[in-house]
Amino acid sequence: MQGVINLKGKKAEAEVRTNVMRLLDAAGIHYETGTYEVDENDLSGSHAADLMGIDHDQMYKTLVLKGEKKGYLVCCIPVDEELDLKKVAKAAGEKKVEMIHVKDMLGITGYIRGGCSPIGMKKKFPTYIEETAQLYDTIMVSAGQRGVQVTVSPEDLREYVDGTFVGLV
Numbered sequence: 001m002q003g004v005i006n007l008k009g010k011k012a013e014a015e016v017r018t019n020v021m022r023l024l025d026a027a028g029i030h031y032e033t034g035t036y037e038v039d040e041n042d043l044s045g046s047h048a049a050d051l052m053g054i055d056h057d058q059m060y061k062t063l064v065l066k067g068e069k070k071g072y073l074v075c076c077i078p079v080d081e082e083l084d085l086k087k088v089a090k091a092a093g094e095k096k097v098e099m100i101h102v103k104d105m106l107g108i109t110g111y112i113r114g115g116c117s118p119i120g121m122k123k124k125f126p127t128y129i130e131e132t133a134q135l136y137d138t139i140m141v142s143a144g145q146r147g148v149q150v151t152v153s154p155e156d157l158r159e160y161v162d163g164t165f166v167g168l169v
Contacts, residue, residue, distance in 0.1 A: 016033070016035065016148055018143045018144040018145050020119045020120050020144040023160075024150065029156045030152070031152045032151045033143060033149065033150055034151065035147055036052050037051065037147065038147040045059055046079050046080055048079070054140055056080045057078050057080075057136075059078065059149070060078060060079065060130070060133065060141050061079050061142075062076050062111075062118045062141060062142060063075045064099070064105060064109055064125070065083075065098060065099050066098060066100055067094035067097045068094055068095055068096050068097075069094060069095070070094060070126070071125075072100070072125045073088075073092050073097065073125050073128065074118050074121070074125045074127040074128070074161075074163075075088055075129075075130075076118050076133070077130040077168050081168075082169065083169065084168060084169055085097055085098070087166070087169075088168055091128050091166045108122070109121045109122060110122040114146040115142055115144055115145045115148075117141055117143060117144040118157065118163070119144070119150075119160060124162070127161040127163035127164070128165075128168055129166075130165075130166075130167070133154035133158075138152060138154075139153075139154050139157070141157065
């Protein structure tokens with residue numbers, strides 16, 4: 001079992017065990033966890049990175065899209081960046097892709113907005129990770145619950161989700 005790292009000096013909740021953590025444990029992938037207090041008025045990744053004192057380029061948000069032909073796909077990009085839909089479509093071999101509606105996220109992924117992780121979705125979707133992740137030893141993604149993050153190596157994440165590093169922004 002991995003230890004809970006309190007990255008901002010707040011009391012860490014060792015009892016928080018998300019499905020993402022259980023899956024990483026089962027796969028033998030090293031990770032660390034961090035928590036922050038959720039502000040329902042600001043669920044942005046930038047806000048979360050600020051609360052945790054993390055470089056915004058190392059905290060990744062998980063976005064779910066749908067292509068015209070191949071269906072759903074997942075993209076992980078730094079929290080301050082915006083997807084280039086043309087680059088995503090090209091990477092996915094689609095003519096066009098669009099973001100799914102927030103109201104559809106739980107049914108498709110099993111996760112809610114602000115707690116969507118590329119790890120442990122209901123189904124396995126093609127996953128694309130912004131190539132700049134490879135510049136870092138570790139990146140942070142949601143642990144599948146608002147206010148809880150996991151820090152993993154980009155390569156471990158890519159390998160676990162069978163993802164592809166590609167320019168997305």
